[in-house]
Every structure is written in structure tokens, then in C-alpha cells.
Amino acid sequence: xxxxxxxxxxxxxxxxxxxxxxxxxxxxxxxxxxxxxxxxxxxxxxxxxxxxxxxxxxxxxxxxxxxxxxxxxxxxxxxxxxxxxxxxxxxxxxxxxxxxxxxxxxxxxxxxxxxxxxxxxxxxxxxxxxxxxxxxxxxxxxxxxxxxxxxxxxxxxxxxxxxxxxxxxxxxxxxxxxxxxxxxxxxxxxxxxxxxxxxxxxxxxxxxxxxxxxxxxxxxxxxxxxxxxxxxxxxxxxxxxxxxxxxxxxxxxxxxxxxxxxxxxxxxxxxxxxxxxxxxxxxxxxxxxxxxxxxxxxxxxxxxxxxxxxxxxxxxxxxxxxxxxxxxxxxxxxxxxxxxxxxxxxxxxxxxxxxxxxxxxxxxxxxxxxxxxxxxxx
Ligand code: B12
Ligand code: SF4
Ligand code: SF4
Numbered sequence: 562x563x564x565x566x567x568x569x570x571x572x573x574x575x576x577x578x579x580x581x582x583x584x585x586x587x588x589x590x591x592x593x594x595x596x597x598x599x600x601x602x603x604x605x606x607x608x609x610x611x612x613x614x615x616x617x618x619x620x621x622x623x624x625x626x627x628x629x630x631x632x633x634x635x636x637x638x639x640x641x642x643x644x645x646x647x648x649x650x651x652x653x654x655x656x657x658x659x660x661x662x663x664x665x666x667x668x669x670x671x672x673x674x675x676x677x678x679x680x681x682x683x684x685x686x687x688x689x690x691x692x693x694x695x696x697x698x699x700x701x702x703x704x705x706x707x708x709x710x711x712x713x714x715x716x717x718x719x720x721x722x723x724x725x726x727x728x729x730x731x732x733x734x735x736x737x738x739x740x741x742x743x744x745x746x747x748x749x750x751x752x753x754x755x756x757x758x759x760x761x762x763x764x765x766x767x768x769x770x771x772x773x774x775x776x777x778x779x780x781x782x783x784x785x786x787x788x789x790x791x792x793x794x795x796x797x798x799x800x801x802x803x804x805x806x807x808x809x810x811x812x813x814x815x816x817x818x819x820x821x822x823x824x825x826x827x828x829x830x831x832x833x834x835x836x837x838x839x840x841x842x843x844x845x846x847x848x849x850x851x852x853x854x855x856x857x858x859x860x861x862x863x864x865x866x867x868x869x870x871x872x873x874x875x876x877x878x879x880x881x882x883x884x885x886x887x888x889x890x891x892x893x894x895x896x897x898x899x900x901x902x903x904x905x906x907x908x909x910x911x912x913x914x915x916x917x918x919x920x921x922x923x924x925x926x927x928x929x930x931x932x933x934x935x936x937x938x939x
Contacts, residue, residue: 573650573651573723574650574651574652575650575651575652575653575721575722575723575765575766575767576652576719576721576767577652577767578720578721578766578767578768578769580768580769582713582714583710583713583714584713585769585770585771586771588706588709588710588770589606589770589771591705591709592604592657592702592705592706595702595705595706596659596702599698599701599702600661600698600850601659601660601661601698601702602660602661602662602753602755602759602847603659603660603742603743603753604657604658604659604702604740604742605657605658605659605737605740605741605742605773606655606656606657606658606740606770606771606772606773607655607656607658607736607739607740607772607773608654608655608656608739608772609646609647609653609654609655609656609765617732617735618644620799621640621643621644621732622640624800625637625640627802628804629800629801629802629803629804630803631803631804631809631813631814632813632814632815633803633809633813635730639730640730642729642730643730643731643732644732646731646765649729649730649731649765650723650765652721652767653765653766653767654766654767654768654769655765655766655767655768655769655770655772656736656739656740656763656764656765656766657699657702657740657763657764657766657770658733658736658737658739658740658742658761658762658763659695659698659699659702659742659761659762659763659764660737660742660743660751660753660759660760660761660762661691661694661695661698661759661760661762661849661850662755662758662759662846662847662848662849662850663684663685663688663691663758663759663760663849663850663853664684664756664758664843664846664847664848664849664853665684665687665688665848665849665853665854665855665860666848666854666855667684667687667855667860667861668860668861670684670834670838671838673828673860673861674827674828674829674835676828677827677828677899677902677903677904678828678863678864678865678903678904678906678909679828679861679862679863679864680828680830680859680862680863680864680867680896680899681827681828681829681830682830682831682832682859682860682862682884683808683829683831683832683833683834684758684834685758685760685832685834685853685883686831686832686882686883686884687853687854687855687856687859687860688852688853688854688855688856688882689852689853689856689881689882690881690882690883691726691727691760691853691883692726692727692728692883694850694852694853695726695727695760695761695762696724696725696726696728696762698762699724699725699726699762699763699764700724702764703720703722703724703764703766706720706722707719707720720766720768721766721767721768722764722765722766722767722768723764723765724762724763724764724765725762725763725765726760726761726762726763727760727761727762731763731765733751733761733762733763734749734750734751734761736761736763737751737761737776738751738775738776739772739775740772740773740775740776741773741774741775741776742773742776743757743776744776744777744778744779744780745778745799746780746786746840746842747780747783747784747786747787747795747798747799748786748787748790748795748801748836748837748840749795749799749800749801750836750837752779752780752840752842753776753842754779754842754845755842755845755846755847756837756840756842756843756844756845756846757837757840757842757843757846758837758843758846758849759849779842780798783841784798785839785840785841786835786836786837786839786840787836789835789836789838789839790835790836791807791825791826791827791833791835792805792806792807792822792825792826793805794806794807795836805822806833807825807826807829807832807833807835808832808833810822810826811826811829811830811831811832811833811887811891811895812831812832812887815891816923817894817923817926817927818894818895818898818927820930823898823901823902823930824902826898826899826902827899827902828864828899828902828903829899830864830867830892830895830896830898830899831884831887831892831895856882857878859882864896864899864900864903864909864912865900865908865909865912867892867896868893868896868897868900868912868916869912869915870889870892871889872889875889875892876889890921890923890924891923893916893919893921893924893927893928894923894924894927897913897916897924897927897928897930897931898927898930898931900912900913900931900935901913901927901930901931901932901933901934901935902934903935905934905935905936905937909935910932910935910936913928913931913932913935914932916928917929917932
């Protein structure tokens with residue numbers, strides 16, 4: 562089962578589109594404008610032919626060969642579809658790449674990270690699940706394009722497309738770079754002059770649109786993300802070992818968290834933002850879509866309070882949130898690790914003891930580890 566990244570691989574076909582008589586430059590200008598009205602901060606166009614991106618495919622293969630994807634089997638399984646867009650969706654000629662900002666107005670992240678009794682949740686996950694929100698925006702954009710083409714052609718124009726946002730094997734960061742809406746930062750994320758707090762999404766279409774110039778990199782000599790990463794997961798510039806990344810450990814990994822990495826996780830109970838919090842470009846980030854605003858005080862919650870939720874409370878309070886995808890068992894696993902990393906208090910010990918007979922072996926083992934730490938064996 563896939564968790565944060567919910568990729569599907571069912572392939573389909575797009576019919577070729579007659580495009581004579583379309584003022585494509587004017588159309589692309591309008592697409593950018595409509596994109597802004599729909600909450601996207603930037604829209605660019607790339608050709609679906611990835612031969613230009615052969616470097617990206619070579620590095621993807623190297624990454625997979627080195628096992629850097631850990632348990633994310635879908636990364637290896639869908640390699641062909643990811644590397645070759647027309648294999649995922651036959652007939653695809655152009656890719657409309659879009660980014661949607663999500664930085665929420667929240668409690669100061671660094672203060673939450675420094676307070677071991679509080680829970681740090683990735684800023685992207687404090688509000689509504691982005692997968693649907695981004696795709697809905699792209700669907701609306703595609704409908705606007707269809708209306709425009711129908712008007713221009715004076716007859717029904719069936720714009721053929723499919724939209725994605727972390728929902729299919731698509732090289733999203735590579736396309737965003739190729740479409741000129743960002744460059745790839747050394748932390749491997751898509752970065753722009755407005756920072757990296759944005760989601761990516763795409764429209765694959767059989768309409769041949771004029772491509773934009775690729776984005777230039779502006780990391781320069783900076784390497785703050787590499788130095789700041791708590792687990793040294795960015796093993797070299799542009800190279801991430803997911804096995805070490807806290808985001809992978811707390812969201813994608815199903816089994817026990819490796820013992821040697823637990824102390825490094827601190828109070829990060831869902832995802833991690835350290836490589837972005839330190840990035841100088843994020844000083845220029847603006848507040849994102851209101852759908853991503855923090856709900857239920859999740860930006861400054863206490864670990865013991867979240868640990869006390871039963872499964873029903875977990876399901877109810879996190880309805881519509883991406884966090885719900887990890888399930889109650891791994892939620893408790895993650896919080897147990899954070900409690901084991903906190904300064905011991907009576908409240909923390911009692912909270913852990915209350916879970917020490919939990920029916921899940923995974924939870925019991927992480928609780929036992931945390932209890933051994935708070936009882937003085939740290
Ligand atoms: C798998 C995955 C993960 C994995 C692995 C991350 C990774 N860097 O690969 C894990 C679970 C760790 C993860 C974590 C996060 N993810 Co994620 N993830 C993905 C996913 C599904 C695929 C990424 C991928 O293709 N990886 C494969 C590797 C090979 O790609 P790559 O690292 O970009 O490698 C390229 C270069 O770095 C370079 N390269 C690689 N190796 C080498 C070696 C050398 C020597 C050189 C020179 C170059 C080089 O070439 C490669 C090909 O272009 C994408 C969605 C998608 N479909 O694209 C989201 C996506 C990248 N994730 C996203 C987010 C938000 C996150 C987190 C911030 C969540 C969080 N707060 O916890 C973290 C950030 C961690 C980080 N620093 O990357 C967003 C990023 C938005 C943005 N601004 O870019 C995406 C785009 C989803 C979305 N639609 O919004 N993620
Ligand atoms: S998300 Fe956290 S653990 Fe992963 S690379 Fe960034 S700083 Fe490192
Ligand atoms: S912290 Fe520095 S090196 Fe890392 S992505 Fe930001 S600008 Fe690039």
C-alpha cells in the first residue's frame with residue numbers, strides 16, 4: 562500500500578489533436594493567467610519526450626540500483642512508465658507543469674522543533690490532503706482550455722488530457738525544471754525564487770504546445786540543506802538516500818524504525834522539513850492556499866495529547882488530512898519514538914506505560930524502546 566505518495570499506474574491513450582488555426586502563444590499566456598486564478602503560483606510547458614532528460618533517467622536508474630528507494634517498490638516497478646511519459650499515457654506530447662504554494666500561517670517551526678514535548682508535523686500536512694486539491698485545480702484549468710479551444714474553433718474541441726499530482730509515475734521535479742517553473746535544489750526538491758513550499762502537478766496532453774526554456778539552478782555554493790539534515794540523508798548534492806530520510810521513516814516505512822535512526826528523529830512525528838526550513842530561498846515564500854492552513858491546532862500540539870487518541874479519534878480528527886493515510890498503528894509508532902527522545906516527565910512516562918500492552922507488536926516494541934530511554938538508559 563502506498564502512503565503519502567499514492568501512485569497509480571493504469572495506462573491509457575490520448576487521441577491526437579488537430580491543432581491548425583490555434584494561436585498557441587496566446588493560448589499559453591491565457592493558461593498561465595487562468596492557473597494563477599486557480600491558485601497556482603506558476604505554470605510552464607515541457608515536451609513529453611524525455612530524451613532531453615536522459616541524465617535524469619540515468620540518475621533514476623542509478624538511484625534504484627543503489628536501493629535508495631528502500632521499501633518504495635512502486636519506484637522500481639513503474640520505472641518504465643516514469644521515464645517515458647507516452648508509456649504511461651500513449652499520445653502524450655506536452656506536459657503542463659504547475660506548482661501550488663502551501664506554506665501555512667503557523668506556530669514558529671523552529672520553536673516547535675526545539676520543544677521536545679511538542680509534536681512537529683510537516684508543514685505540508687497540517688491542512689487538507691493536497692492530492693485531490695491540486696488535481697481539482699488542474700481539472701478546472703483543463704476545462705478552461707477546452708472551452709477556449711471550442712470558442713476559437715467554433716465547434717466542440719475535445720481537449721485530450723489527464724491530470725496528476727503525486728498520483729502516478731511521473732518525473733514531477735524533472736518536468737517542473739524542464740518547464741522552467743523551478744530548478745532542482747541540492748535537497749532534490751523543486752525550488753524557485755519563491756522557495757520550495759509548493760506541491761507539483763501536471764497535465765499530460767496530446768496537444769502540441771510551445772515548450773518553455775528550462776529553469777536555471779540558483780543554489781550556487783550554498784549547501785545548508787546538506788549540512789542541516791538530521792540524518793545526513795542528502796548523501797551528496799542532488800542525491801537523497803530515502804532509507805535515511807525522516808520523511809520516509811515516518812510516512813512510507815511500514816515496519817520498525819531502525820534503532821540507530823530513532824534518536825535523530827527528535828519530535829518529528831510525520832515527515833520532516835529541516836532541509837527546507839534552512840533554505841535561504843524560503844525567506845521569499847508566500848502564504849499558500851487556505852485549504853492547507855493548519856487544522857485542529859496540529860501545528861502546536863503536545864505529544865502526550867496526540868498519543869492518547871484512540872483509533873476512532875485518529876480517524877475523525879484527521880479526516881481529509883494526508884496524515885490519516887499512515888493509520889493509527891504507525892501514528893503511535895512515530896509518537897512513541899518522539900516521546901523516547903523527549904526530556905522525561907511523569908506525564909510522558911505515564912502516557913507510555915498506558916500503551917505498553919497495546920495489541921500491536923510494532924507499537925509495543927517502540928513503546929518499550931521509549932520507556933527504556935525515559936527511564937534513564939538514554
Ligand atoms: C519518492 C518520493 C519521496 C521519497 C524520496 C525523495 C526523493 N528525493 O527521491 C521520500 C519519501 C523520502 C520523499 C520525501 C519528501 N517528499 Co516526496 N516525492 C517522491 C516522489 C513520489 C518521487 C520522487 C522521485 O522520483 N525520486 C526518484 C529520485 C531518483 O529522484 P530525485 O531525487 O529527484 O533524483 C534526481 C536528481 O536528484 C538527480 N540525481 C539523483 N541521483 C543523483 C546522483 C548524482 C551523482 C547526480 C549528479 C544527480 C543525481 O537525478 C534524478 C532524476 O532527475 C515525488 C512525486 C513524483 N512523482 O515525482 C514526491 C515529491 C518529490 N515529494 C514531495 C514532498 C513535498 C516531499 C517532502 C518535502 C515531504 C515532507 N515534508 O516530509 C519530503 C522531502 C525530502 C527530500 N529532501 O526530498 C513533493 C516535492 C515538491 C517540491 N517542492 O519539489 C513531490 C514532488 C510530490 C508533489 N507532487 O508535490 N519523497
Ligand atoms: S526531509 Fe529531513 S531527513 Fe529528509 S532530507 Fe530533508 S532534512 Fe533530511
Ligand atoms: S539550502 Fe542552499 S543548497 Fe539547499 S536547496 Fe536551498 S539554496 Fe540550494
